[in-house]
Amino acid sequence: MYVFLLHLIESENQWLKIYFPMVFIFPPLLSKKLQPLWLLLVMYFCAFAVASSPNHDAAAASPEIASVASEANALLKWKASLDNHSQASLSSWTGNNPCNWLGISCDDTSSVSTINLTRAGLRGMLHSLNFSLLPNILTLNMSYNTLSGSIPPQIGSLSNLSTLDLSTNKLSGSIPNTIGNLSKLKYLNLSANGLSGSIPNEVGNLLSLLTFDIYTNNLSGSIPPSLGNLPRLESIHLFSNKLSGPIPASLGNLSRLTMLSLSSNQLTGSIPPHIGNLSNAKVICFIGNELSGEIPIEMEKLTGLECLQLADNNFIGQIPQNICLGGNMKFFTAGNNNFTGPIPESLKNCHSLKRLRLQQNHLTGDITNFFDVLPNLNYIDLSENNFHGNLSPRWGKFRSLTSLMIANNKLSGVIPPELGGAAQLQVLDLSSNHLTGSIPQDLCNLTLLFDLSISNNNLSGNVPMEIESLHELKYLELGSNNLTGSIRKQLGTLHNLLKMNLSQNKFEGSIPFELGNLQYLSSLDLSENMLSGTLPPTLGEIKGLETLNLSHNSLSGGLSSLNDMRSLTSFDISYNQFEGPVPNNQIFHNVTIEALRNNKGLCGNVTGLEPCPTFSGKYHNNMKRRVLIAVLPLTVAILMLALFVLGVFYHLCRTSTEEQDETTILRSSSVFPIWDFGGKITFENIIEGTEYFDDKHLIGVGGQGCVYKATLPTGEVVAVKKLHSVSNGEIPNMKAFKSEIQTLTEIRHRNIVKLFGFCSHSQYSFLVCEFLEKGDLNKILKNDEQAIAFDWKKRVNVVKGVADALCYMHHDCSPPIVHRDISSKNVLLDSEYVAHVSDFGTAKFLNHNSSNWTSFAGTFGYAAPG
Structure with missing residues (x-):
């Protein structure tokens, strides 16, 4: 009650001056029962007076409220002009208080001071944004979006703007002249757009400007000399445009300039000597223009230079000898010009140097021992000059060197073995010289090398x-x-x-x-x-x-x-x-x-x-017919015998004489339907599936034979191991062939390759086994991509699988079987990386009643120690 009365006393409301005294004048005249009622009535009228009268504070704040509302309306109208995706990105832009919106910041008066929508996925134009309603903006950053259209001239109304960044969009058209009105602008970045036309001369009015970045556009015309009027300018990036004409001498007035990049334009004329006045310059880039003339001697005064790029122009004369006099040069590029004379002496012991590119000039001199060991040098290209001398062993002491290129010169002598000491070397190009001797073995120590070019020399061995x-x-x-x-x-x-x-x-x-x-x-x-x-x-x-x-x-x-x-x-x-x-x-x-x-x-x-010849097809048909005539009767006879004497089938095959051709197919209802076709189709399908063992079906070559991939009419795929034969049709290692058949017909195990059939014939002798998609372990381990996919879990499972197969052969088979040639080439993997032991040509059945001594069999390097 007392607080409320105090508020009424302090108020300047006229109605309160009437009602408030009544609180104290009339109650003594009334009875005690009516006094509380009177007091409540007076308070009601006072409250009504406060509510109905104009509020002094609100009236005083109304201009600021109106300003905030207009800013919000301007931004919301621009949002509505963007595409649906952009509007979704700006979903927080609702209501009349932009200070809480995405990318918006306000000052103490709740006025918008910063718009930062970089990388917001915006697509649309700027024309719908009324910049005149945003007078207090200090920072406007809409970089890395997909904004299109031109830059509205109204942007010049942002008189307080300090930072303007519209880079990396798809803006087109010219830079408006009104940009010169932004007298407080410090940072200007319009790079990586499609802007065209010339740079307005009005940029010379931006007296507060520190950085001027408009690189990677389609700007043409000359560089405005008015840029030289900006006393605070520290960085100019105009590269990758279509600017022409000379470099303005007025740029030499920019005493604070540290970076000047005019590369990849169409500039002509010579470098003005005034550039030597840029005493704070650290980076100067003129690459890829049509500049000519000699390098002014005044450039030697730039002792703070860390990067000087002169490449791909038409410069002549000598490179200034004291170009690295300050001892700060890190990157010096002068390639693809018409420079003559020797390499500057100051580069000889320029220990700060990291990259040196002097290729494609007419430089001369003996470079045998020219360079000191430069600890930071990682890239040097002296190719396509007229240097002579030998390759110095000192190059092997350049511990940071990754690229050494001295191709197309007149070097002689041998490649020094010491070069193998440059352990970081990745590119070595010594081609087109007069080098002799052999390729030193020490070069093979350069395990990081990915480019070795030593062609067009006189190397031997x-x-x-x-x-x-x-x-x-x-x-x-x-x-x-x-x-x-x-x-x-x-x-x-x-x-x-x-x-x-x-x-x-x-x-x-x-x-x-x-x-x-x-x-x-x-x-x-x-x-x-x-x-x-x-x-x-x-x-x-x-x-x-x-x-x-x-x-x-x-x-x-x-x-x-x-x-x-x-x-x-x-x-x-x-x-x-x-x-x-x-x-x-x-x-x-x-x-x-x-x-x-x-x-x-x-x-x-x-x-x-x-x-x-057109009869080639008939030849193959005749050949097929001859093979079938020779093989079919014996096949049928042996299969009929197999039906009656299945238990002695293999014994009969093994004891048949070498003069009698054999054709035997084992029963396998899923792959070889011999009960339906008597084996005839099986043999023919193998011949047709490999097209008479054409090389295009070849998937592997071994010491005993070649392995082919064959697709049967059923769609099933098998592997066919065809043994090598000599001129008389005999198999060089019939013992291994029979051993593999005997072993694989005796055993069945998940981790042992399955044998489906075999054929022993004077013309074709082969085994038919299951096809395993991943191939042998050796190839997988040698292929980087496959080896990465072959992770440790799969590798452990492969080891377990091989161990299970060996355990089965050694302990569960009677008599036990020893493989005698377990190697990565003889372990095949299916599509699930399940291991299958293969190639049982050297396998042996152990006799419990014998000492089982045997001569060496297997692959050297994989055999167990004796």
Whole structure:
């Protein structure tokens, strides 16, 4: 009650001056019963007076309330012009209090002072935003959105604006002249848009400006000299536009400037000497223009320079000798110009230097011992100059060096073995010099190397076998040397190789089948060597190969191993001894005779080649018929015998004479329906499923035979292991063949590969087993991608599976069976990474009554110690 009365006393309301005295005047004249009623009545009228009269405070605040409401309305109207996704992103923009909205901040008067909507996913234009209703904004940041259209001229009404960032949008049109009205602007960023037209000269009015970033647009015209009128400017980024004309000399007035980037434009003329007045400059970039003339000697005064980029222009003369006089230079780029003379002396011992690019000039001098050991240098490119001398062993002491490129010069001598000490080296390009000697083995210590280019020299000897340690290698350029010997099979272990060039050497012998392991290889050039023999079937396993050049060798045989190379776009096998039909690939449909000429007997539908004989199909049909006539009667006879004497089936097969051909198919109702077809269809399906064991079905090559993938008419897939045979049709290792049959017919286990059937014939001897999708463990472990997917849980399960198989053979079989050749190549994995032990050619049944001594069998390196 007393608080309320105090409020009434302090109030300036006119009605209270009338009602308030009544509280004290009339009660003494009334009876005690009526006094409380009178008091309540007076209080009611006082409250009514307060409620009905104008509020002085609200009236005083009404201009601020109106301002906030207009700001909210302006922002809400702009929000409504955006697309639905943008409006959803601004879902908090409701009501009349923008201070609580996403990206909005207000000052002490509740007026909008900051709009920060960077990376808000906005799509729309700025034209619907009434900037005149937002007079108190200090920061406007709408970067990293998808705003389009032009920048409205009304943006010049933001007289208090300190930061304007509209970068990384899709704005177009020109920069409005009204931007010069933003006298308080400190940070301007319009980069990464599609702005066009010229830079308005009015930017010279932005006297408070510290940074001026409008890079990566389509701006044209000249750089306005008025930029030199901005005394506080610290950073200018105008790169990646279409600016032309000279560099304004007025830029030399910017004594506070630390960064000046004018790269990737169309600027002409020379560097004005006034640039030497930029005493605080740390970064100056002129890359990729059409600048010419000599570098002004005044540039040597910029002792604080850390980065000077002059590359890709038309500069002439010598590089200033004291360019690193201040000892702060970290990045110096002058490549692709017309500089002459020696390397500046100040770079010799510039210990701060990290990157040095002087390539594609006319620089001269002996660089044998020019450079001191620079501890921070990680990149140097001196290629395509006229340097001479030797490669210094000192390069091996550059511990930070990742790229060393001195290609296309006149260097002589040998590659120093000490170079193998530069352990961080990733790129080594010494191509097109006059280097001699052999490839030092020590280079194979550079395990981080991914680009080795030493082609077009006079190197001799062979590739070091230790090259297999360069697991990161992607580009191997050894062409145009005098290298000899056979192509190292160790090259097949470089699984990351994308390009390999061994052309124009003196390599001989056959192409190693290990090259088929290079699954990422896209370019292979073995041309102009002395290679012979046939193409390895594994060559066709390089599915992504795009360029293949085998020309000018003495290779022979057919081209069937290339049948599945669907990615080939460039191909040359001319000047060899190849014969037979040209593969039916898309690349061969468009190939010209130049890529096939001068071979022994190629045929096909190519202009300049003879068409292949039409009787080839009849030949294959006759061959199939002969095989069936020879095999079918014996097959039926043996199967009939098997029905009556199933228990002695294998014994009869083993004791048959070598003069009598055998064809035996084991019963398996799911894969070989012999009860329905008597084995005839089974044999024929294997022959047809492998197309007479065509190389395109080849999935593996071993010491005893080749493994093919065959698809049966039922859709089931099997693996067919065809044994090698000699000229008289005999199997070189009949004992191993029979041992594998005997073992696999005696055992059945989840972790042992299943045998479905076999055929012993003078022309075809093979085993038919289950097909396991993942292939052998050895290939998985050598393939980085597959090895990553082959995690530790799967690996432990594989070990358990192999152990279970061995335990079963040793303890659950009678007599016990020992495999004698457990290796990663003989462990196959199915699609679920379940292990299956295979290849029982050396397996042995143990005799409990014998000492079981035996000669060595198995694979060296995997056999248990004696």
